[in-house]
Amino acid sequence: MDRGQIVCQVNLAIFNLKSQSQSQRCKESIVAERFPTRSIFSVVSSSLESDSKLAKSNSGDQSSNSPRRTRLGQREVGKSSRNSVTVPVPDRGKVANLQPRKVSAKSKVENLSAIADSISRKPPKNPIPYRSSHQIDVPQRRKNEIEPAPLPKNRPISGPTSQPKNRPIKRTRRRGTSPLVYATRLLILGVGIAVLAGTVISVLSSFSRISQTTKEIAPEVVESPSPSPSPVILTLQLNQEMVGLKAEIDKLTAQYSSLTPGVFIVDLDTGGYTSVSSDASFAAASTIKVPILVAFFQAVDEGKVHLDQMLTLRSEHIASGSGDLQDQAPGKKLTALEVATKMIEISDNTATNMLIDLLGGSEALNQTFQTWGLKVTAIRNSLPDLAGTNTTSPRELVNLMAQVNQGSLISQKSRDRLFHIMRQTQNDSLLPRGLGEGAMIAHKTGNINSLSADVGMVDMPNGKRYLVAVMVKYGKNQKTAEKLIRDISRTTYQYLERGDDTVTSQ
Numbered sequence: 001m002d003r004g005q006i007v008c009q010v011n012l013a014i015f016n017l018k019s020q021s022q023s024q025r026c027k028e029s030i031v032a033e034r035f036p037t038r039s040i041f042s043v044v045s046s047s048l049e050s051d052s053k054l055a056k057s058n059s060g061d062q063s064s065n066s067p068r069r070t071r072l073g074q075r076e077v078g079k080s081s082r083n084s085v086t087v088p089v090p091d092r093g094k095v096a097n098l099q100p101r102k103v104s105a106k107s108k109v110e111n112l113s114a115i116a117d118s119i120s121r122k123p124p125k126n127p128i129p130y131r132s133s134h135q136i137d138v139p140q141r142r143k144n145e146i147e148p149a150p151l152p153k154n155r156p157i158s159g160p161t162s163q164p165k166n167r168p169i170k171r172t173r174r175r176g177t178s179p180l181v182y183a184t185r186l187l188i189l190g191v192g193i194a195v196l197a198g199t200v201i202s203v204l205s206s207f208s209r210i211s212q213t214t215k216e217i218a219p220e221v222v223e224s225p226s227p228s229p230s231p232v233i234l235t236l237q238l239n240q241e242m243v244g245l246k247a248e249i250d251k252l253t254a255q256y257s258s259l260t261p262g263v264f265i266v267d268l269d270t271g272g273y274t275s276v277s278s279d280a281s282f283a284a285a286s287t288i289k290v291p292i293l294v295a296f297f298q299a300v301d302e303g304k305v306h307l308d309q310m311l312t313l314r315s316e317h318i319a320s321g322s323g324d325l326q327d328q329a330p331g332k333k334l335t336a337l338e339v340a341t342k343m344i345e346i347s348d349n350t351a352t353n354m355l356i357d358l359l360g361g362s363e364a365l366n367q368t369f370q371t372w373g374l375k376v377t378a379i380r381n382s383l384p385d386l387a388g389t390n391t392t393s394p395r396e397l398v399n400l401m402a403q404v405n406q407g408s409l410i411s412q413k414s415r416d417r418l419f420h421i422m423r424q425t426q427n428d429s430l431l432p433r434g435l436g437e438g439a440m441i442a443h444k445t446g447n448i449n450s451l452s453a454d455v456g457m458v459d460m461p462n463g464k465r466y467l468v469a470v471m472v473k474y475g476k477n478q479k480t481a482e483k484l485i486r487d488i489s490r491t492t493y494q495y496l497e498r499g500d501d502t503v504t505s506q
Helices: 003-017 020-034 040-058 059-064 092-097 106-120 179-221 243-254 285-301 338-343 349-358 362-371 394-406 414-423 480-498
Strands: 259-266 275-278 308-311 333-335 440-448 453-461 463-471
Touching: 020 308, 020 394, 243 259, 243 275, 243 480, 259 333, 259 394, 259 480, 285 338, 285 362, 285 394, 285 414, 285 453, 308 338, 333 338, 338 349, 338 414, 394 414, 394 453, 394 463, 414 440, 414 453, 453 480
Parallel strands: none
Antiparallel strands: 259 275, 259 463, 308 333, 440 453, 453 463
C-alpha cells in the first residue's frame, strides 16, 4: 500500500464523519474486519474519538457546528481510483486502554505524515489535501508492533450500501402436466398394486399348503399331549366275516352247553371279523378298568390330571379282592401314574376306586363313555362289584381298544403308555395261554363269581395284529369257563397264523 492510498483513506474517514453514533458503529465493524488490534488505523480511530470528546468539553457551540465524524464506511475515493480497502475495527478493550497525548495541531500533522512516509516512501502523484477542523494525534508505532498486511491493489473501494429497491416477485407460471405423464403414473401404480397382490396371494397360498401338510403328517409325527377333540367312537371298518374261524369257535362253544360266551375278534390288517353274541351285555368285572384307564389318559392329555400328581388313599377307597393297597393305612400318598399302573397290573380294586374319585365319580365317567359311543358300558357301583352291576360288551371293548390304537381318543404318547401298562398284567391264565411263541399281548382280565373275561390286543411274530374279547358267564364251574377262553384264543391265533381265509378290503 502506498502513501497516497493511506492519506486518502484518512481524509475520507474525516470527511465522512457525520454523527458520533454512526462513527462508533462503523469504526467497530470496518476496522475489526481488516486490521489487527493496535494497528495504525486503530490508533487513528482512537485519537479521533479522544479529540472529539475533548472538543465537546471545551466549547459546546463549536462542537455543534464542527463537522461530525462519520464512520469509516466503504466509499468511493475519487473517480480515478477504483482501489478499495476495508478498515478493521480494533478490540474495544485495547482501544480504550490507549490514552491520547495532548499535542499541538502541527505535531499531529507531522506525526501523520511521518507514519505515511514510513509505510511507503514513494509520494503520491495526486495527494488529496487534508481538510479537517480536528487535529489527529497518531502515536508512534512500537518496535514489536505487527504491520498490517497490504491490501490487494485491484480491490475496488465500495461505497455506502444502498438499500435494494423492492423488486416485484416473479411468479413462475406452473406448467400443466401432460396426459401422457398421468397415464404413465397410473400404469406404474397399477403394476405395483398387481405385484403386491400377487405376493400376498402367493404367501397366503403357501401358508395354506404348509398348514394342510402339517395336518396330514401330524398324526404320525406329533406326540404332544395336546387335548384331544370331543371324541365320538367310530365303528370299525369291518369287511367280511371270517367264516372259517367262526365255524371253529361254534364247535368249541357247543361242547360247553352250560356256558354263555360272547366273542368278538377283528383282524386289524384286513378288517375281517368274527362275532358270537358280541353285542350282549355282560357283567364287566375288572374289564371295566380298561375304559377307566382310557379316561385317565384322556384327562392327562387335557391337562386336568398330571402323571406325577399325588393322590391320597382314604378309607372309603379301600376295597377287598385283588390288589395290595387294601393293606395300606389311610393317608398313604401315591402318584397318579402309580395308582393307574396298579389298577391294571395287579387289578387293584382300591386303586380303581381312587381313580374313579379323581376323574369325578361314576356319573362323570358314564357321560364320558357315552361320548365315545359306548351304550352298554357303565359304572354303577365301586369295586369289587361282586353283584355284577357294572356292565360292558365284547364288541364295545374291542371297539374302544381299536380307537385307542388308531389315536382317536388319546394322544400317541398316552396310547403307548396305556399299552405298556396293559402288557404288564400279571394274570396270564386266559388269553396269553393260547398264543404261540414270540407273540405279545396287552390285555386286561376280569373275574367275579359268575363271569370270567379277558380283552386284549395281540401282536404276532409275522407282524399281524388283531383284537380279541371273550366273556363267559358260568354257574358254578369257573375252570370250564377259563378253559373255553384259552381254547378260543388258541384257535384264533392258529387260524390267523395259517391265513386260511383270504379277506379282501372293500
